[in-house]
Amino acid sequence: MSDAHTSSDEDDLYDEGDYYSQSADIESEATEADIEAYHFECVTPEDVDKLFATAVNDLTDKLILQEAGVARMLLHHFQWNCQEVVERYKKNPAQTLALARIRSITVSPDNNNAHFCQTCFQNLRSGEFRSLDCGHQFCADCWTAFLEVQIGQGRSTEIACMSQGCDILAPMEFVLQLIAPKSALLEARYLQFCRNDWIRTHPQLRFCPGRNCQAVIRVEQILAKRVKCSFCQTQFCCRCGGDYHAPADCETIKKWITKCADDSETANYISAHTKDCPMCHVCIEKNGGCNHMQCSGCKYDFCWMCLGDWKTHGSQYYECSRYKENPNIANESVNAQAREALKKYLFYFERWENHAKSLRLEEVMREKIQNRINQKVMAKEGTWIDWQYLLDAAALLAKCRYTLQYTYPYAYFLDPGPRKELFEYQQATLEAEIENLSWKLERAETTQRGELGNQMVIAEKRRSILLKDFLSP
Template sequence: MSSDGEDDFMYDDDDAFDDDNYMDQDLDSESEPDVFDAISPTVEAHLVTEAPQKKPYDVAYKVRSPKEILDMQSKEIRKIQTLLEVPASTAAILLRHYAWNGEKLQEEFWTDPAKALGESGLSPPGSPSTSVASLPPLSPLKSRNPFKRTRSSQNVPFECPICCNEYPASEFDTATFSLGCNHRFCRECWGEYITGKIKGEGESARIQCMESGCNRVVREEAVDELVPADVSTRYHELLNAAYVSDSPNLRWCPHPGCEYAIECSQAPPRMLNQLVPTVVCNCGNSLCFGCGYNADHRPVLCRIVKLWEKKCADDSETANWLNAHTKECSKCQSTIEKNGGCNHMTCKKCKYEFCWVCMGPWSEHGTSWYQCNRYDEKSGVNARDAQAKSRQSLERYLHYFNRWANHEQSAKLDADFYKNTEKKMEQMQNNSHGSLSWIEVQFARDAVSVVIKSRILLKWSYCMAFYLKRNNMTELFEDNQRDLERAVENLSYILESNMSEQPIEKLRQDVTNQAAYVQKRHDVLLDDTLKGYLERRWEFTVDT
């Protein structure tokens, strides 16, 4: 009878918890990812004279490499292996079943070991696959083959239930394989099955026995034994991805090509109505740990970002426009758009004549149609109110959306903006006939960085303003927003002017002073808004 592999779970034994990697940063200095960060990484502008202090709305976090993620798993596995006295592979399967919640695993295991093992896809207590006493001393996986089988009886050929190939008794151990459930198949079928699960379905932690109805999980050692090296590599990558996905304190960096994960324990879901947990990955890009958004969306809460993007993306505003600018014929329900100033409408489909204002029959209006004596009727009033409210709602949405989209477009053009500024810096250096070094003209680059960072903040501030309830706090928010926007436009105007025609000393002073003012207004808007969440000063028209 065969059993599950009992080798030690293979991970690097080095502990990965290095406090030197702990990221405890001021998030105010972060900028929009992708375009800007690729051009100008972390901007250490001369405007900042001392290290920024940690703000009450900032979160502490660590950036984890793939090796550190492996080591974190290994540490958890060794801990459970010691506490429950089970093989490392068994501990790993148990932890994955319980989403790496060690406390819940221990509670249920000590209450009913057979149930915990069975639900996890493992052999019951006392079987060879879970018994520690029957295990030989642990050693590296390559030092022995844990799946070598012996056959003590029935020297007859074996027929694989899947491919129906027949294997002689002499090849029983080398050509076939079974888990602890004793459902045996040929190794070729096992390999194809597991490869399909990994590459086709992206499965890793819950690959089960091929026998219908059997929930026995294929151990990690068995996968490595039965599939090619490239499939095994992909399998372990999926295990890492599943570990990060299961952990509430871990999140992969969403930017293309980045292999790092972020660890943060200060942003649980219950705190996302008070915090915007922005972090910066080692790849140089910002992201929100709360919702996984691949950019810094401060000062807007994660919930509001999702509502706003859905509102901008779906057809809700198209329907709003139709409500504001079209009506349905009360006779045939055809949608009609008014194309002239006269309120006397004729449906092109059914030729029904009606009044555009009150939707009543035109025959009842006579020659006094402009007075529309049906205004006093309840239906007419409701029609006018609905029309006005729909139009007002549309105009309000477009007010904030246009400003949001304008700043977003400006942020996307930051690459060209930066290149143009670089050319101007070169012109200034050339016009100085060698009296200015490259470092001395970097004030323009620093100013561009401040402009771009402030535009990103302004962009999201309009999203927040759309959902804010009108009160005194909203007035203060809009005052700060206005001051920052005005300062940004002034600085942008200076940067886009012909710098080469201005005296370098005066230009540098003007740009530096204006950039410092923009940075100050940026910090005022961001600090006041994020502190307002902690103080519960903001009220929204939607549930946050």
């Protein structure tokens, strides 16, 4: 067992004059634009339908098209870029329609009067046949059965002509004319599949990945920025749809998650791993978010990550969070290189996992703070507003630690050099301020409000500086 404790030596991490000068600098820059700011709106499926209908009507008017279905298919193919469609169509209508697989410039319409369905091998009246603009004719019953199978397999906007080798697409109006009289459920599924396909190709729309959430995110440009669905409260990266991962980009975090999955047994070991007190060697399990540990037996203060003496840890934090590359590893054997690669991965993964665990523990602490505030308010020891700063500090701590967690995948894949050295320095200073904030918040009963407020400002400033220098657009 252990508690995340600290001593008065913690205050020696800062020179008093420097501490308050930093606070003043931070406050003076409070009006700067937030590097993570991102304008978006959450819309319903009905709103999306209106957006698409407006775009179709606009294009129909601009090109004087008789069929809205043609305009819709053109927009879908060219990713809803109305200007591009107009320019292409005015320059070469036939080629534009052919590119969108609406009409063929190589196949002539079938004017055969012998109405024989090549699917069911029946001779039928001319009114019982249907065809796309390619002219390949099949009976309505065969078309309907074909469409039912295609929709059952999840296809909608990519349903093509039944004729072998023909890639002309079936317009929505053509499909609905055949399936709507047969099944309202099938019609609803088809329309939903169409909407989903249109959203996927639209450059300003993104599905909310929340469980059973039907909301759609609308933005000016899809970037790797944090968005929060106003319907289900899910937070995610707008570009990749996964957990928000600044400062790591989508490709980096994808590689990291894949590697962690490949090394799942190693990850499970580290997740459940305990450590021994470096002084008395008693087994210790981390039970708080702060990395500053105090052994409950011998009262030794140490760092959970590197097991170093916490009294001298402030000046060594940069070394604690930086992996020391072996400069001669290229000359070592293949086995030695493999061991070094594993050692490097474990170094970064342990810190990644540690901050994830700290986030979970600090969420428990936040609930305790909420309960303590309620007790104080009930005891008339101030109003809820008087104690709100504690919840603000807990929210900021979670925000900063979340960013810090994702700095480790970023650092793992970052090539050695001056840029990595700068990143590791900023990462280390951010980590130091977060641990200070965590410690002060865990001891909010004895921490002065002003002291906690100053620490909040400094921690957020460190986070903002790191993101400003390393966050990809």
